[in-house]
Amino acid sequence: MPELPEVETIARWLREGRATEPPLLGRTITAVEVHWPRTLAAPDPATFAQRLTGQHVTAIGRRGKFLRWVLSGGGVVLLHLRMSGDLRWQPPPAASPQPHDRLVFAFADGWRLAFNDPRKFGRVWLVEDETSVLGDLGPEPLDPDLSAADFYARLQASRARLKPLLLDQRFLAGLGNIYADEALFQAGLHPLRPAHTLSRTEAERLLHAIRQVLRAGIAHHGASIDWVYRGGDFQNHFAVYRRAGQPCLRCGTPIQRQLVGQRSTHFCPHCQV
DNA sequence: AGCATTACCCGCACGC
DNA sequence: TGCGTGCGGGTAATGC
Structure with missing residues (x-):
């Protein structure tokens, strides 16, 4: 996984999309499939799916090795890919889950975004207060304010x-x-x-x-x-x-x-x- | 005792 | 087939 540079890259293409993929920004989430519940650090799968449905991501960022999605209705999704995690766009029509798909976000236009993670080390959070997860992180090495x-x-x-x-x-x-x-x-x-x-x-x-x-x-x-x-x-x-x-x-x-x-x-x- | 530091361990896939 | 290795870090164990 992705150390910082790859997370940076993933954040970029989630934001902008690639030639064959849509951007994440602004796309309405219509469903969330949880294939491996332990991937969700918080909250429980039913609450996670229910609270995300109907929302869209208004901003995408990174803090350390965490990806950060700001939601339209409040709350923040934090994703950590750990050693083997990956985010994969899947075009419509919806197919059966790929091997090692742990979490799949479905959007209004039929596109899907899968959190795929063979080793099952990756984690995803939905939080109101992100300091509960990110609070202990040290400074960003690329931050010019770090002297x-x-x-x-x-x-x-x-x-x-x-x-x-x-x-x-x-x-x-x-x-x-x-x-x-x-x-x-x-x-x-x-x-x-x-x-x-x-x-x-x-x-x-x-x-x-x-x-x-x-x-x-x-x-x-x-x-x-x-x-x-x-x-x-x-x-x-x-x-x-x-x-x-x-x-x-x-x-x-x-x-x-x-x-x-x-x-x-x-x-x-x-x-x- | 209380803090800082280190070791163990977690699924899975791959190459030798 | 078996073994070592791994883009990471939470927690238990140890050290000071």
Whole structure:
């Protein structure tokens, strides 16, 4: 799934539609099918379907890795695709559900939008107060209001290792495994380095690297590294992720792979000290 | 004790 | 066939 860049991309095409797909904005919801109830974090399926019927989405946004739909009649739908979630438009006439369709939104003109999720990790909420779900998220790395000084202060406040810290959505919202590895490489920082040991200069370098890597990921519509998602081509621009044993693009030293906090982590043992 | 940090685990599909 | 791996994070367990 979709780390931030892909969520950004999905938000864009939900808003604008693609050549062969309608935009989500303004289309009236006539029914909601719940094929896998556990996908709904809240409320219960009957309430969810009843409250959405007759409404339309007036605005689409993103916060961290959450997609955000503002509803005409009040309330907000939040969607998290996790590892294998996907949103798929289905043209009329309505066919039987695809394998792994967990939630299907049906619209007045016959088009349908399916939340498809093989691994069943994805979640959808319908809330009045979105802070109940998004409240603990850290700042947006691409927000210009996040200053280098702020970022340095946040690093100073933590004794955690850099890699797990970058994946902690309370520290920073939206970074995932690929982008954490790529950003640490670009900043020349070792993933096991304790956060509070970074200098101001190193903190500034890291923030800059994070922003650059995220912008590159967005520009390439995310990465397609396995069967889950095949939209973007950022995988062709990885410096370290999934390149274990291959030569570092900067110094030629073989890239190392190591589990850190249960997540596979890739780095150059020479460039990242 | 109380906080911060880390490990386990959740469905499923794929490649070796 | 079996095993390792995974674009994530809630919760239980552990560490300080």
